[in-house]
Amino acid sequence: MQITMNDQEQNQLAPGGFCHPVNEQHKGFLLALVLLMSPQIWAAQTNLGSFGQTQLQRDTGDAVQITCGGFIAAEADPNTPLFVTCGAMVHTANDLAGSGNATNSLGLSEDELAASLQEIATEEFAATESMANEISNSRMTPVMSRLLELRGGATGFSMLGLQPGYIAESLAANGWATSSGMRGGGAGDDNPGNALGGFINGSYGTGDRDSTNRADGFEFDSYDLMVGFDYRLGSDLVLGAALNYYDVDSDFDKSATVSGGGIDADGWGLSVYATWYQDNFYFDAIASVAQSDYDVQRAIFIPNNNAGGSAITETAKGSPESDDYTFSIGGGYNINRGALDYGPYFRASYSNVNMDTYQEKGAETSGLNLRVNGEEWESLTTVVGAQFSYAMSHDFGVLLPNARIGWVHQFENDAVEMTAVYVDDPRNNTLRATTDEADEDYAELSLGFSAVFKGGMQGFFNYETILGFDDLTSHLFTVGLRSEF
Numbered sequence: 001m002q003i004t005m006n007d008q009e010q011n012q013l014a015p016g017g018f019c020h021p022v023n024e025q026h027k028g029f030l031l032a033l034v035l036l037m038s039p040q041i042w043a044a045q046t047n048l049g050s051f052g053q054t055q056l057q058r059d060t061g062d063a064v065q066i067t068c069g070g071f072i073a074a075e076a077d078p079n080t081p082l083f084v085t086c087g088a089m090v091h092t093a094n095d096l097a098g099s100g101n102a103t104n105s106l107g108l109s110e111d112e113l114a115a116s117l118q119e120i121a122t123e124e125f126a127a128t129e130s131m132a133n134e135i136s137n138s139r140m141t142p143v144m145s146r147l148l149e150l151r152g153g154a155t156g157f158s159m160l161g162l163q164p165g166y167i168a169e170s171l172a173a174n175g176w177a178t179s180s181g182m183r184g185g186g187a188g189d190d191n192p193g194n195a196l197g198g199f200i201n202g203s204y205g206t207g208d209r210d211s212t213n214r215a216d217g218f219e220f221d222s223y224d225l226m227v228g229f230d231y232r233l234g235s236d237l238v239l240g241a242a243l244n245y246y247d248v249d250s251d252f253d254k255s256a257t258v259s260g261g262g263i264d265a266d267g268w269g270l271s272v273y274a275t276w277y278q279d280n281f282y283f284d285a286i287a288s289v290a291q292s293d294y295d296v297q298r299a300i301f302i303p304n305n306n307a308g309g310s311a312i313t314e315t316a317k318g319s320p321e322s323d324d325y326t327f328s329i330g331g332g333y334n335i336n337r338g339a340l341d342y343g344p345y346f347r348a349s350y351s352n353v354n355m356d357t358y359q360e361k362g363a364e365t366s367g368l369n370l371r372v373n374g375e376e377w378e379s380l381t382t383v384v385g386a387q388f389s390y391a392m393s394h395d396f397g398v399l400l401p402n403a404r405i406g407w408v409h410q411f412e413n414d415a416v417e418m419t420a421v422y423v424d425d426p427r428n429n430t431l432r433a434t435t436d437e438a439d440e441d442y443a444e445l446s447l448g449f450s451a452v453f454k455g456g457m458q459g460f461f462n463y464e465t466i467l468g469f470d471d472l473t474s475h476l477f478t479v480g481l482r483s484e485f
Contacts, residue, residue: 047061047062047065047093048061048062048064048065048089048090048093048117049061049062049065050093051093051096051110051113051114051117052114052117053111053114054114054118056118056121056123057114057117057118057121058117059121060117060118060120060121061089061093061117063429063431064086064089064090064117064120065086065090066429067082067086067422067425067427067429068083068086068087068090070425070426070427070429071083071086071426073427074426074427076426080367080424081364081365081366081367081424082366082367082368082422082424082425083367084104084367085302085312085366085367085368087104088104088105088106089106089113089116089117089302091103091104091105091106092105092106092107092108092113093113095107096108096109096110096113105306106302106303106304106305106306106309107304107305107306107309108303108305112303112305116301116302116303118258119258119259119300119301119302120300120302120368122370122372122418122420122431123216124216124252124261124263124296124298125296125372125418125420126216126418126435126436127209127216127218127250127252127263128263128294128296128320128355129353129377129416129435130209130218130220131220131248131250131263131265131294132292132322132324132351132353132355132377133351133379134205134220134222134248135222135246135248135265135267135269135290135292135324136290136324136326136351136353136379139224139226139244139246139269139271139288139290139326140271140286140288140326140328140349143226143228143242143271143273143286143288144284144286144328144330147238147273147275147284147286195231195232196229196230196231196232197229197230197231197232197240198227198228198229198230199226199227199228199242200225200226200227201224201225201226201227201228201244202223202224202225202226203222203223203224203225203226204221204222204223204224205220205221205222205474206219206220206221206222206474207219207220207472207473207474208220208253208472208473209471209472209473210471210472210473211253211255211258212436212471216252216253216258217252217253217255217258217471218250218251218252218253218262218263219250219251219253220248220249220250220251221248221249221250222246222247222248222249223246223247223248224244224245224246224247225244225245225246226242226243226244227242227243227244228240228241228242228243228271229241229242230273236276236277236278237274237275237276238274238275239272239273239274240272240273240274241270241271241272241273242270242271242272242273243268243269243270243271244268244269244271245266245267245268245269246265246266246267246268246269246290247264247265247266248264248265248266249262249264250262250263250264252299258299259299259300259301260299261296261297261298261299261315262297263294263295263296263297264294264295265292265293265294265295266292266293267290267291267292267293268290268291269288269289269290269291270288270289270290271286271287271288272286272287272288273285273286273287280333280334280335280336280343281331281332281333282331282332282333282334283329283330283331284328284329284330284331285328285329286326286327286328286329287325287326287327287328288325288326288327289323289324289325289326290323290324290326291321291322291323292321292322292323292324293319293321294318294319294320294321294322294355295317295319296317296318296319296320296358296360297315297316297317298315298316298317298318298360298363299314299315300312300313300314300315300316300363300366300368301313302366312365312366312368314362314363314365314366314368315362315363316360316361316362316363316368316369316370317360317361317362318358318359318360318361318370318372319358320355320356320357320358320372321355321356322353322354322355322356323353323354324351324352324353324354325351325352326349326350326351326352327349327350327351328347328348328349328350329347329348330345330346330347330348330383331345331346332344332345332346332387333345339390339391339392340388340389340390341388341389341390341391342386342387342388342389343386343387344384344385344386345383345384345385345386345387345406346382346383346384346385347382347383347406348380348381348382348383349379349380349381349382349383350378350379350380351377351378351379352376352377352378353376353377353378354374354375354376355374355375355376355377356374357371357372357373357374358371358372359371359372359423360372360423367422367423367424368422369422369423369424370420370421370422370423370431371420371421371422371423372418372419372420373418373419373420375416375418377416378412379410379412379438380410380411380412381408381409381410381411382408382409382411383406383407383408383409383444384406384407385404385405385406385407385444386404386405386406387402387403387404388402388403388404389401389402389403389450390402396453396454397451397452397453397454398451398452399449399450399451400449400450400451400452401448401449402446402447402448402449402450403445403446403447403448404444404445404446405443405444405445405446406443406444407441407443408441408442408443408444409440409441410438410439410440410441412438413437413438413439413440414437414438415434415435415436415437416434416435417432417434417435418432418434418435419431419432436471439468439469439470439472441468442466442467442468442469443466443467443468444464444465444466444467445464445465445466445467446462446463446464447462447463447464448461448462448463449461
């Protein structure tokens with residue numbers, strides 16, 4: 001986090017790490033100027049940021065000190081909650097340093113002051129980017145599963161159980177469709193089956209992300225329900241559309257520097273899709289749009305060790321909205337060698353998310369409510385991999401063990417800067433939070449088996465994970481049933 005003075009006295013203050021690099025001498029000069037302007041508060045020129053134990057905490061301390069000095073320069077009411085809060089933290093730094101005015105010190109240790117600095121930082125907002133990516137993935141997954149069914153000749157209406165909630169391909173669907181002889185809608189078939197088909201998908205995903213110097217760690221769960229219909233224009237071309245409702249819940253990991261909170265999102269999405277296949281080749285295309293409503297909760301805890309003193313315990317809440325657009329194209333080649341079905345595949349996906357500006361409520365006592373400016377995120381990924389399945393016949397039906405592995409490359413992996421201002425700041429100084437860069441390369445792995453029973457009922461079990469992705473863990477165990485009418 002850093003501060004930018006809106007009167008152009010300076011451009012960027014905080015150095016490196018969490019924020020953009022700036023001239024250290026410039027930042028030092030500005031801090032010294034603030035200290036000298038306000039001797040009644042900072043008499044000994046104590047630097048609050050020097051008590052930070054991470055770059056994020058140091059930058060936050062510098063930002064708070066300059067914001068507080070801005071109140072004095074603007075001759076603001078000294079009883080303004082934000083002024084009182086930042087003044088108390090500077091007095092605490094004076095107390096620890098053993099010099100300067102410490103009248104309103106909170107009596108904190110160095111560790112407690114460092115933790116308090118992170119409590120009022122803006123690193124929680126980085127989780128909204130991860131949330132937007134999860135929403136996009138959960139919406140694309142069931143559509144891709146349906147396309148695999150259609151290429152295998154699925155017709156009529158199917159009900160799918162729990163589908164993979166994170167990795168965007170389902171070999172469980174591909175396995176029964178391609179290896180069990182269920183190719184009734186394949187190229188060259190004079191009777192492609194029922195032209196109109198439909199599906200219902202339910203999906204569940206879970207995972208967690210470790211904390212970094214720029215973002216808090218969190219755990220998430222996602223749920224998705226999708227209903228769609230499609231129409232065969234011929235034996236090798238299908239067009240369709242689907243509507244889905246989704247809900248994603250995340251909770252920040254509590255620690256010495258994080259008091260809790262989280263981000264929840266729900267919304268509706270619309271997808272249109274098409275698949276074309278000829279002989280063993282196939283090509284898919286998907287376009288989708290969604291609108292999401294977010295519930296952002298930023299827990300704030302600043303202790304007060306003075307007798308009779310009151311700690312700051314508040315939760316700042318915001319309700320932004322976002323629109324996102326996703327486009328995906330892919331294709332592959334299927335090779336059949338008796339019971340063995342295998343082949344390469346590729347996929348390219350682009351997504352764009354626009355988050356609205358929003359203002360927090362709930363932290364009026366401390367004055368730490370923020371007005372967060374709108375932001376735009378982009379993602380462009382490609383996947384190249386191979387998929388395998390093997391059909392084993394039994395008296396009750398056919399078992400289809402399957403596997404898929406793909407290499408994912410992210411082209412839009414630059415860090416994203418998010419900006420905000422304290423609602424009660426008279427000079428509207430800008431706080432800047434920069435997210436971590438996205439992983440440029442990682443792998444997706446899927447292992448499982450499908451079962452096709454007599455009478456047409458199908459079931460599957462699937463395990464999925466992501467390999468080589470820094471700070472992100474995802475283990476997915478999936479079971480489901482599928483039938484056609």
